[in-house]
Amino acid sequence: MNTTLGVGFIGAGPVTQAIHLPHLAGLSDRLHIAHVMDVDPDTAAAVAARAGARHSTSADELLADENVDVVAVCSPHAFHADQAEAAARAGKKAVLVEKPFATTVPEAERIAKVSRETGVPVLVGAMHTYDPAYLAAAAHWGDLPETARHIRSAIQLPPNSRYVTLATQLHSLPAGPPRRDLSDPAARAAAISGSVLGLAMHNLPLVRRFLPYIEAVDTAALLTPFGYAVTLHGPDGRTAELIGHMGTAWRPEWTFEVWGETAQLHLDFTPSYVRAGSARATLRTAHEERGFGPFPHNGYEAEWLHLADLATGAATPRYGLDDLVADLSFATDLAARAGTALQQEGASA
Missing domain, CATH: 3.40.50.720 (NAD(P)-binding Rossmann-like Domain)
Known part of the structure; x- marks a missing residue:
């Protein structure tokens, strides 16, 4: 048994x-x-x-x-x-x-x-919210969520197919999305909204931790062959920059950074399809620099272990249901605002 x-x-x-x-x-x-x-x-x-x-x-x-x-x-x-x-x-x-x-x-x-x-x-x-290095840094960053002034999420990856073929032999590949006429403003808006809810979505719960509410999306652009560049700000002057790009370069970058009044957080995440341990986190202040990780487990393994603990009653949820709903609300709001901003920029060009 x-x-x-x-x-x-x-x-x-x-x-x-x-x-x-x-x-x-x-x-x-x-x-x-x-x-x-x-x-x-x-x-x-x-x-x-x-x-x-x-x-x-x-x-x-x-x-x-x-x-x-x-x-x-x-x-x-x-x-x-x-x-x-x-x-x-x-x-x-x-x-x-x-x-x-x-x-x-x-x-x-x-x-x-x-x-x-x-x-x-x-x-x-949302594997990065369970990454052991991110959680270790969170235990020591003090008032950074309250004093954050700028957030930057940068994702530069080769096509997923390169990682997939390293990780496993897929039995079948789903049909790709239909080609869009990106000269059509509505299609461009749909494309950037889909990019936000696809690739950017991985780090949006982290962004919301430091910029809880969106006052406006300031700029939005599509990158080729696939990607986005979005800037936004919150009601208290906080700003954020989100960049995601899939091109032909092999070397990946998946970073998340926060600059506060007296501290800076830098996270280097490992690519999703590679079992390479956790991120590396660095927390800098005027007086010291502390590093966290890499730990043996990455965020995917950590979320599965947490799920097992939840199922056996050995743990309580790390993130409450209200937070999960708020994360989705933040993401859909950002996707809609980015689409609108892209259409407006196209109309004024």
Whole structure:
């Protein structure tokens, strides 16, 4: 009899195959993959076979499986709310929902309401908020969240396909999004909104920690072949700069920085598809410089370990439901404002 917690995956796309399965393989003393569901039967069967798990094409069948203790919702964004709610109502011990939490704030609020009603904890897969170096720095940064003046998130990556092929052999690749006519202002607005909710989303909970509210998006631009550059400010004069770019360069950069009145925080994160340990964090003041990390576990492994602790009652949620809803609200607000700013800039050009 397997005494570790059984994980059920709703959705077996690239994130499940190239990120979650390799990370869970290193946590087999706590978790095992019990069931893989995907609407493509061949993908479900092939991915489940790698882990010796059961497979199906029905979320209902997965939720009825008594060997599934915790559920990972890794389906397309539009299905997150309904499937997270169903997992909680099915009496599972904990639920992980991949980014974004939902597509709208009312959907996020519905998940939070169901979690409270059922007592089933819900975690959002924002891996950087669980990174051990980020958490170690947070324990020592004092009043930096209150005194922050400028925040910068920079993500420079090669195409995901390069990392995916290093991490695993995908059984199948989902169809890419249709090509857009970016000469159309509405298409450009949709493109930058999608970039914010896709790539920028990874660090937006960190941004919100230091800039809780958006007063305005000042500039927004699309980068080629894929990316964004957005600047914004809060009601108290705080500013933020968000840059994300996927090009042909191999060397990645994934940094997050905060400048306050008397301190500076710098974080270097490892790429998502590479099991290379935690970030490196540096906290500087006028009197000292302290470093944190790298630690053996990265944010993905840390969130899975936290989910296991939630499922067994050994921990309480690190982030409350109100915070998860607020993170989604911040992201959707930023995406909408960036799209509007891009359209306005195009109209005035």
